[in-house]
Amino acid sequence: MSAEVMILILVVVTALGFDFTNGFHDTGNAMATSIATGALKPKVAVALSAILNLVGAFLSVEVAATITKDVLTIQGPSGDLVPGLNPESAMIIIFAGLVGGILWNLLTWLLGLPSSSSHALFGGLIGAGIAGAATVNWAGIVGKIIVPAVLSPVIAGVVAAVGTWLVYRLTRTVHARHRETGFRWGQIGTASLVSLAHGTGDAQKTMGVIALALIAHGTLTGDQILTEGLPIWIILTCGAAIALGTYLGGWRIIRTLGKGLVEIESPQGLAAEASSAAIILTSSSMGMALSTTHVATGSILGSGVGRPGAQVRWGIAGRMVTAWLITMPAAGVVGALCFFLAHGIGGLAGAITVFVLLLAASALMYLRSRRQKVDHHNVNAEWDGSLAPNATSQGAAA
Numbered sequence: 001m002s003a004e005v006m007i008l009i010l011v012v013v014t015a016l017g018f019d020f021t022n023g024f025h026d027t028g029n030a031m032a033t034s035i036a037t038g039a040l041k042p043k044v045a046v047a048l049s050a051i052l053n054l055v056g057a058f059l060s061v062e063v064a065a066t067i068t069k070d071v072l073t074i075q076g077p078s079g080d081l082v083p084g085l086n087p088e089s090a091m092i093i094i095f096a097g098l099v100g101g102i103l104w105n106l107l108t109w110l111l112g113l114p115s116s117s118s119h120a121l122f123g124g125l126i127g128a129g130i131a132g133a134a135t136v137n138w139a140g141i142v143g144k145i146i147v148p149a150v151l152s153p154v155i156a157g158v159v160a161a162v163g164t165w166l167v168y169r170l171t172r173t174v175h176a177r178h179r180e181t182g183f184r185w186g187q188i189g190t191a192s193l194v195s196l197a198h199g200t201g202d203a204q205k206t207m208g209v210i211a212l213a214l215i216a217h218g219t220l221t222g223d224q225i226l227t228e229g230l231p232i233w234i235i236l237t238c239g240a241a242i243a244l245g246t247y248l249g250g251w252r253i254i255r256t257l258g259k260g261l262v263e264i265e266s267p268q269g270l271a272a273e274a275s276s277a278a279i280i281l282t283s284s285s286m287g288m289a290l291s292t293t294h295v296a297t298g299s300i301l302g303s304g305v306g307r308p309g310a311q312v313r314w315g316i317a318g319r320m321v322t323a324w325l326i327t328m329p330a331a332g333v334v335g336a337l338c339f340f341l342a343h344g345i346g347g348l349a350g351a352i353t354v355f356v357l358l359l360a361a362s363a364l365m366y367l368r369s370r371r372q373k374v375d376h377h378n379v380n381a382e383w384d385g386s387l388a389p390n391a392t393s394q395g396a397a398a
Contacts, residue, residue, distance in 0.1 A: 003348040004217060007091050008350050011213040014098045014358070016241040019206040021105040022117040023053065023245020026202060027106075028254035029114070029276070029296035030194035033269035033303075035379060036193030036258030039184035042189065042249070042376035050194040050247035056199020057239030057306035064230060067208025071125055071145075073135035085134060090216035092342050093125075093132040094209060095351055099336030100124025106365045108323060110372075112252040112260075115323040116291035118205055119149065121330040125209075127332025131339040147322075148283060149291050156275050158297040161244030163271035171267065183266035190273035195246075197280035203242045207234050251374045257296065259383040260316045260365050262304030266374050271306065292326065341374050 026105070030052075031045040040048065048230055074090045101121035110114040129136050171179050207230055214220035220231075258264065264272075276299045283290040297320060304312040341357075342350035 001030065004087055004091070006348050007050045007088060007095070007351050008213060008217045008219075010355060011056055011091050011095045011098070013100070014095055014355065015206050015210045015213070016237060017142035018102050018105070018117075018121060018209075019203065019238050019241035020100050020245040021102055021109070022121075022202050022206070023050075023242040023246045024108050024250035025105045025117050025253060026198060026243075027246045027250040028257040028275070029292045030191055030198055031325075032039070032254045032296075033264050033272055033300065034187045034191040037180075037184060037187065037379065038262045038380075039074055039187035039266060039269065042254075042379055044253075045191070045276065046247050046249045046376075048192060049198075050243040052192055052195035053199035053246045054239045054243040055233055056196040056201075057203035057242065059200045064204040064208035064211060064225075067205055067209050068215065068225060069140070071122060071137060071141060072129045072135055074212065085132075085216075088347065089132055089343070090134070091094045092351060093128045093134050093339060094213050094216065096128035096131070096338035096354065097121070097125030097335045098209065099338045099354055100127060100333075101335050102333040102358060103361060104327060104331040106362055107248060110326075110365050110369050112256045113323045114253050114293050114320055115327045116149070116295055118291045118293075119145070119201065119324070119327045121205060121257050123331030124335035125329030126328070128228070128339040130144060130332075131336035132343070134309070145202075148302045149294060151295040152279060152283070152290055153233035154303075155304070156279050156295045156298035156301030159275040160272045160302030161306035162304045163275060164268050165308075167267040167271055168307060183270050186270045187266055187273060190270050190277060193277035194273050194280065194292075194296070196395060197237065197277050199242065201280055201283070201290060202292060203238045206238045207243070210238070212233050216337070228256045238270055239266055249376065251376060251379045253363055253376055255315070255379045255381075257300060259380065260313060261297070261300050262307075262310055262312050264300070264385075265304065268300075268307050268310070270301035272296070272303040275299045275302070 027046055030049050031040065034040045035042050035045050072093070072327055073086055098121070101117070101124040104115070104120040104123070105117055122141070126141070169264055211220060211225055211230060211234065262268075276295045279295050280290060280292055297317075301312060301317055304310045338354050342354045344350065345353055
């Protein structure tokens with residue numbers, strides 16, 4: 001087996017690893033509010049979300065096509081790699097970008113900060129692409145990534161705020177207990193729709209990265225994707241990876257979204273989830289690589305603004321926004337450093353070195369997370385106002 005094929009296999013494995021982290025990092029986008037209000041038991045919620053993420057992966061490939069052409073250009077009009085790139089260097093760029101995305105996902109998960117897995121991936125690819133002298137498609141990045149990133153949480157927040165206000169206005173004569181019970185049933189439907197939308201959007205991003213690696217290797221072409229679609233094995237493996245990650249829960253981020261931003265009641269949860277699903281599904285159909293984290297967080301904040309008397313923890317929201325702002329640059333720096341290291345060592349040995357370092361860093365962060373464990377048993381514990389990862393109380397965010 002040639003070194004190029006081995007590097008390709010390593011890229012595919014790493015891409016599926018990123019997809020796995022995307023799953024548990026973003027479970028809270030769909031299920032945090034339903035878990036917080038008691039509409040769904042925690043383990044039932046993540047199992048349902050995992051199944052729907054897998055189903056959603058088969059519904060569309062528009063976002064995957066966006067990834068193959070609107071982030072990095074590695075293939076010219078004639079089907080050959082662009083000048084200055086060979087299959088090995090192109091695959092190392094993609095591999096390094098994935099490592100940058102994974103490490104940022106794991107760090108923000110450890111800190112309990114709902115940042116964008118999508119932007120971590122794009123940042124890693126952009127940083128590695130710049131380091132490797134690939135062509136970065138800034139027009140596509142601005143139009144289909146940056147602009148939606150800025151607008152989506154604002155739009156989601158406004159829609160959720162108006163929806164929440166209307167819900168409370170229309171049900172003001174209904175007894176609070178009956179209102180909570182009724183809207184909890186509605187939350188099951190809206191949370192399921194968000195999970196389906198997440199699978200439709202986020203699983204495709206990894207599909208696009210694997211397709212990009214196959215294009216770099218020469219196994220696939222951009223024209224084939226447009227005319228024949230993606231190979232079924234890519235769709236199946238990416239859907240399975242994100243579903244498995246989703247099932248594991250990502251409880252630290254679920255806790256922050258469900259308990260840290262605002263104390264959520266069932267009418268709020270339904271309004272937030274409905275607005276998130278509508279925006280994510282619309283953007284996926286248009287090929288926009290939207291951040292489900294930005295949309296879900298904006299919706300939850302909007303539901304707090306729209307509910308009379310609700311207390312929104314703007315300090316926590318500020319920390320999240322800070323993480324959003326540095327996600328792409330931070331992942332980009334890591335992606336660039338990984339490329340320089342792998343390229344400096346050279347060939348398969350360089351890729352394996354970076355992969356081993358990735359495994360070591362992942363293990364260290366996992367062990368650090370065990371010092372203060374957050375799982376389905378304490379995910380709904382009372383919020384104590386701390387985001388410190390070394391907090392000692394069981395109810396601390398993680």
